[in-house]
Amino acid sequence: MITHSDEGPDFEPDDPLAVILRPTTDYLGPPPGRYEAVRRAAARRRLLRAAAGVGAACAVAALIALPLRVSPDGAPVSPTVPLAPPPASSPSTAPTPSTPSATPAPVSPEPTDGARPDSSPGAPTDRTVPTRAPSAVPTPSIEPSEVPNSVDAAPERETRP
Amino acid sequence: MKRSSEKAASELFAALYPRLAGWCRRLVDDDETAHEIASEAFTRLWARWSSVAEPQGFLYVTAANLVRDHWRKLERERRAVHRATTEAAVRPQTEQADPSVRLLVQSLPERLRVPILLHYYADMPIREVSVLTGRKEGTVKADLHAARELLRAHLRRSLDHTL
Numbered sequence: 001m002i003t004h005s006d007e008g009p010d011f012e013p014d015d016p017l018a019v020i021l022r023p024t025t026d027y028l029g030p031p032p033g034r035y036e037a038v039r040r041a042a043a044r045r046r047l048l049r050a051a052a053g054v055g056a057a058c059a060v061a062a063l064i065a066l067p068l069r070v071s072p073d074g075a076p077v078s079p080t081v082p083l084a085p086p087p088a089s090s091p092s093t094a095p096t097p098s099t100p101s102a103t104p105a106p107v108s109p110e111p112t113d114g115a116r117p118d119s120s121p122g123a124p125t126d127r128t129v130p131t132r133a134p135s136a137v138p139t140p141s142i143e144p145s146e147v148p149n150s151v152d153a154a155p156e157r158e159t160r161p
Numbered sequence: 162m163k164r165s166s167e168k169a170a171s172e173l174f175a176a177l178y179p180r181l182a183g184w185c186r187r188l189v190d191d192d193e194t195a196h197e198i199a200s201e202a203f204t205r206l207w208a209r210w211s212s213v214a215e216p217q218g219f220l221y222v223t224a225a226n227l228v229r230d231h232w233r234k235l236e237r238e239r240r241a242v243h244r245a246t247t248e249a250a251v252r253p254q255t256e257q258a259d260p261s262v263r264l265l266v267q268s269l270p271e272r273l274r275v276p277i278l279l280h281y282y283a284d285m286p287i288r289e290v291s292v293l294t295g296r297k298e299g300t301v302k303a304d305l306h307a308a309r310e311l312l313r314a315h316l317r318r319s320l321d322h323t324l
Contacts, residue, residue: 017316028182029179030199034196041204046208
């Protein structure tokens with residue numbers, strides 16, 4: 001079967017390699033209908049591969065097209081970034097402290113109430129003075145109702161003992 | 162597919178299938194498996210008929226890879242059964258009729274196996290093997306020589322082992 005005279009085999013006929021590399025002498029004929037079955041299987045596989053290729057192409061096209069369609073609306077917005085105006089002087093600052101002061105206000109009475117019984121001798125007079133001054137400035141509406149009560153109650157408790 | 166290529170495919174099948182299936186039977190020692198492997202090789206060939214330049218070489222290389230997969234599957238099954246049952250019950254099934262041929266596909270690396278298959282079994286001259294594998298003729302000759310030496314060493318070792 002194989003007679004490549006120009007190349008020449010590298011083994012003698014009695015070489016054990018000749019057993020391995022000897023040409024195939026036995027033939028195995030195809031069963032009836034095998035050719036048609038193989039042709040049908042190949043056609044089916046070709047079809048599947050084509051469908052997979054089309055699907056992949058569509059997916060890639062969609063992946064490319066979607067970002068392109070979305071981006072034009074958002075892209076030109078970036079140059080109009082001017083951040084200049086926002087700091088608009090004092091009126092804006094006034095309301096901002098008012099909201100945080102509302103939260104500190106209820107908090108401050110609690111520690112002062114808790115601290116007063118413990119440190120009754122000299123501390124209460126020092127603490128009540130600074131709490132009145134800052135709390136009264138930012139929140140005129142909320143604190144007056146709460147602070148005076150606590151301040152009025154504190155001296156009464158302290159003075160009794 | 163056109164009528165001319167249909168005819169070419171039919172002729173190729175008639176010319177190559179019996180030899181390829183016979184070669185597979187020599188490797189797997191089972192007619193049904195040999196038919197399956199040869200049929201699968203032809204199916205893969207015709208599924209990409211237009212892009213295969215050398216059908217004969219493609220068939221043999223594909224069949225050799227399928228045979229190797231079949232052996233691996235057998236080996237996995239043998240190990241699984243061996244784990245479950247005794248060794249004596251399993252061993253006779255794994256022996257091949259021609260274990261020396263098994264060396265050809267199993268012991269050689271891919272780089273050396275392909276030229277041997279194409280040259281000795283697909284009956285292709287070195288010139289065609291070099292074109293098909295994209296290697297120079299000198300490289301193909303060197304690969305064939307290296308493959309033969311490797312096979313010789315394997316054979317010697319197995320002979321020493323049996324003696």
